[in-house]
Amino acid sequence: MRIVILGAAGMIGRKLALRLGALGALAARPVTGMLLVDRIEPQGLAAPFAVETRAADITDPAALADLAAWRPDAVFHLAAIVSGEAEADFERGYAVNLDATRHLLDALKAAQCRPRLVFASSLAVYGVPLPDVVPDDFNLTPRSSYGAQKAIGELLVADYSRKGFVDGISLRLPTIVVRPGAPNRAASSFLSGIIREPLNGLSAALPVKRSMRTWIASPSVAIESLIHAAGLTPEEAASARSLTGRGISVTVDEMIDALREVAGAAVVARIQDQPDPAIERIVASWPQAFAVDAATRLGFPVDGGMKAIIEAYIAEELGGRRAA
Numbered sequence: 001m002r003i004v005i006l007g008a009a010g011m012i013g014r015k016l017a018l019r020l021g022a023l024g025a026l027a028a029r030p031v032t033g034m035l036l037v038d039r040i041e042p043q044g045l046a047a048p049f050a051v052e053t054r055a056a057d058i059t060d061p062a063a064l065a066d067l068a069a070w071r072p073d074a075v076f077h078l079a080a081i082v083s084g085e086a087e088a089d090f091e092r093g094y095a096v097n098l099d100a101t102r103h104l105l106d107a108l109k110a111a112q113c114r115p116r117l118v119f120a121s122s123l124a125v126y127g128v129p130l131p132d133v134v135p136d137d138f139n140l141t142p143r144s145s146y147g148a149q150k151a152i153g154e155l156l157v158a159d160y161s162r163k164g165f166v167d168g169i170s171l172r173l174p175t176i177v178v179r180p181g182a183p184n185r186a187a188s189s190f191l192s193g194i195i196r197e198p199l200n201g202l203s204a205a206l207p208v209k210r211s212m213r214t215w216i217a218s219p220s221v222a223i224e225s226l227i228h229a230a231g232l233t234p235e236e237a238a239s240a241r242s243l244t245g246r247g248i249s250v251t252v253d254e255m256i257d258a259l260r261e262v263a264g265a266a267v268v269a270r271i272q273d274q275p276d277p278a279i280e281r282i283v284a285s286w287p288q289a290f291a292v293d294a295a296t297r298l299g300f301p302v303d304g305g306m307k308a309i310i311e312a313y314i315a316e317e318l319g320g321r322r323a324a
């Protein structure tokens, strides 16, 4: 089993590569090689198989042809620019998030290797008005360029799969909380910030109302979900070419309550309400909960709750030690 990860230097890509290195297998087949690709040279890793790292820009079709010539059995397409950046730079958003996806599909088609392609899509494919619980077959009406680029990518993956050029699946990842590292340019960045920063002894701005409800998953459930998607049978993948990942529906208040339970009132006091009308406007269009019938039927994993997500962040990212 030969695996390519595009966007391997990113938050999810790095964790996915490490997890596959530890597992040594995908869908009960031993991994024999892994190619890690990103605009920034990805870090290597110790694994029971050969790992190659490559700095390449996916907007260059020749770079995509090179990686298709490597003849992967599975491709994780995670390379993208995030929502805030795609909204600020229209041309670059379309070049990276859409045109490169099309070129990737064409390169895989030309190489005739028909890999399982797992495309990281997003809840941004949905737009208001939305029901409180969004069913699997709800219309996609994105309200951002990023959401439009992901929705078009999903259609391309489904059509290239229908024609038999790839065996694709688009997984709409919930918002990942707690994202480690520095804040990024996603409008959702504060959802990780209000947990991560206080646990690191820093103050965090909360730009929205505490009653805001959203759909989240931990980094480890996101990674296990991507691996699960890669391991579905061709029949299972054909039954759900695009699907929303399982998450938990929480309010900001519930997130803060869980933080208080895990870390105490002094840590929670580092969160400061600083309403930001621009962020509030964006957030108002976000889905709050999903039925996720397809993902449940196909056995995708799910988090055990907000407290467990915070405890996992402290154990995995802070070595079990948080600021008092």
Ligand SMILES: NC(=O)c1ccc[n+]([C@@H]2O[C@H](COP(=O)([O-])OP(=O)(O)OC[C@H]3O[C@@H](n4cnc5c(N)ncnc54)[C@H](O)[C@@H]3O)[C@@H](O)[C@H]2O)c1
Pocket (backbone or CB within 6 Å): 006, 007, 008, 009, 010, 011, 012, 013, 037, 038, 039, 040, 056, 057, 058, 059, 077, 078, 079, 080, 081, 082, 096, 120, 121, 122, 123, 172, 173, 174, 175, 176, 177
């Ligand atoms: N993190 C989330 O909450 C979330 C939610 C839904 C969907 N997603 C999607 O999951 C994927 C991974 O997300 P992430 O949080 O790891 O993002 P990230 O920003 O940490 O990683 C994305 C990677 O893509 C790379 N990249 C960007 N442009 C590139 C180019 N032109 N050529 C090559 N590489 C390029 C970046 O260098 C970066 O390492 C993305 O497609 C994102 O849209 C993430």
